[in-house]
Amino acid sequence: MTYTGWILLTASLVGLSCGIVGGFLILRRMAMMADAISHTVLLGIVTAYLVTRELSGPHMLIGAIIAGLLTAVLVQWFHSRGVQQDASIGVVFTTLFAIGVILIATHVGNAHLDTKHALMGEITFVPWDVMHVPLLGEVPKATFMLAAVLLVVVIVILAFYKEWKITSFDPALAASIGIPVVLLHYVFMSLVSITTVASFDAVGAIMVVAMLITPAAAAYLWTDKLSIMLVLSGAFGVMSAFMGYYIAVWLDTSISGSMAFATGIVFVVSFLCSPKHGMLSRHVHRFGARRSKENIKGIS
């Protein structure tokens, strides 16, 4: 495959994984938890590096899962001790992130792992760092890891689809019929963590937030069906990846930055033009909506 081909494939895998996870993320009102975890995985990566002196896939994934779960547990714990939810998110992630940055500045130096790379990603290097995969031949490491993560995401989401749905919509009912709501919460946080860390080479730890939240929010405006929303959200993620790449090439600027920006374009278009919940259709249908609401009242 060509150089550009690998980059687009890698970015599309990011878009797909993030889009699918992001759909549930925004429905569970955890958009800011994603923001928090995307920062704290840095600490997980740095710690994993300091322990193993390696920047390879499995170590980073494990480090990221631990950091992500630690974030989720700490936020929950502070909240249960009377700190407002969003304040406790703010305390936890800034602290863990700051420790990560300090560790990089004081222990790691700029040789192997620099903060800017972790935050902004460096997708242009991805195609050169290859590994040998049976049957497929030479495949970039980051791409392979993203494909593996996407597979995990799809399997976990599909296997527990109805459980994700009910715990997102009505956790009290879910708990009352014996679904392990808390366990599922932490499984989900692990999914967010591995998606974030796998996307880290491509778009960086911060820009992954855009990929997680914005395509899902855009999809939420187009449909009233959960399954369609998840598919759309993944598609919007891929679309943003392509758009972002070509904008970056055109303006000769940061690829990850333009991909994040491209998710914004997709959202704005949806926000204005979606037939169901867009601004334009709202103005057009305002009168019609009022009338149909009166009809409903008449029937009931």
Next chain:
Amino acid sequence: MNSLLSPNTQWVLLSTLILGMAAGMIGCLAYWKRQSLMSDALSHAALPGVVVAFALTGSKNLLVMILGAAVSALIGAWMIQWIRSSSRIKEDTAMGMILSVFFGLGIMLLTIVNRTAGGNQSGLDNFIFGQAASMVRKDVVTMLILAVLVMLVVFIGFKEWKLFLFDPDFAKGLGLNSRLMNSLYMGVLVLVIVIGIQAVGVILMAAMLIIPAVSARYWTQSFRMMVILSAIFGGGSGFVGTLVSTMGKGWPTGPFIVVASSVLFTISLVFGAEKGLLTQALLLRSQKKEHMEAANPNPSVLSPRLSERGSNQ
């Protein structure tokens, strides 16, 4: 210790001290508005404004950059409000979107400016993590004036703020203009964020607002005391963090300030007089003891008593 003697370092220390105090005070307002994470969204949203201001003027004049940051953060705030109020998208999602998309735009612009502006760019990168040491005296003076202005706004309208935060309806009844108060609140919040990002950086600025306020909560129930304590915690961690960061070459200021305030937070969490873990543990123990004494001393007789009561019904 030599660095302490350098006059520039002294100026920088003074500025992070005052900045920390101002952020600590505004953080209390944000805490009670339940908008702690709004500060995170707004500080990220400020990045494109900083870069655009730089690109337009071609200079690193702090005042111009602050203006750019403020405009961009206010646009972000307005968009969050607009998305939230006119669609089914919830506030946390709207904040996450604005935060990441604006930050992405900022990085795009920053890369372009870095490429075209040549050697003059190094200062711009500092807006991401903060580099207090790079501030020159003129910047420090600008920052100080603005930070003192922010503190004055809180001081002068103290009882109005209190009413506005805790009983907005009553405040309205007394003729307090809630629109004006809201704009004023947004104004000081954005101001403190944009003057802080030079020292702390856009990513960690939120910590300056959130952590001191949360820590202060553990010590007191009074709003006045909370604001005072939060200012002390914020100022203290600004000072200590900056001091530590000057000890190593190229150490970013922001993370050290954050860690300093997290240490204060941990101390408050454990020892806080009002809600600290130790106090709570002692309280719970005495409560449980009371509860055990009040309950039936002999649990084995409970069941017959219950069935008796049941048959009486």
Next chain:
Amino acid sequence: MSVLQVQDLNASYRKNKVLHDVTFEVEQGSLTSIVGPNGAGKSTLLKVMLELHPKLSGDVSFFGSSLSRMKTRVGYVPQRGSVDWDFPTDALDVVMMGLYGQVGWFKRPNKHHKEKAMASLDQMGMADYADRQISQLSGGQQQRVFLARALVQNADLYFMDEPLAGVDAATERAIMTTLNDLKMAGKTVMVVHHDLQTVEDYFDHVLLLNRTVIAHGKTEDVFTKEQVYRAYGGSLRWMKEA
């Protein structure tokens, strides 16, 4: 036979103790309203019994056994306001959620489940709205969907949190008909209720609650002026005026 035994239940919410030595027992086939002022711990009582909220001490037994063994026999209708009605799903899907416990892990609801859900929507007079997005339903219709979801669970004991709050008259009638049908079928229902005017018409048992059990028993014995006044304390007059 008693289907629910609650014994010296204590629980706190945030810092405050909201349930204090709550003890009562519910007979099979009864239709009980839980009545008490705001903050009396009515919703908390339901949540603590269902182990959705931690208790400090005390015991709750369902059908002489523990909740974990009897989960399929117990149904719960949370407050309508506790969920986000903008969730991308339709009415039928919400009702099907009531069956998720029976469907089992890794399986999808099948045609048989769908028919059951449809039947119970129909029972609540909502069959025509099966594929409507839930945010486009009126408050009363949303409440009926919740009731349909409880019916489909086919439980023996139901807990309902304010099912009659803020619904239109038609929905109120539909819900009360359903509750009486459940009672006739030998099921037991406990309802958190806020409207003192209708207690006597709607329920055969009353549990007067204000942090602890003020009185519990047949409506005609318990729902007296004195007892209600005791439960509400000074706030009763204020409530009637409001």
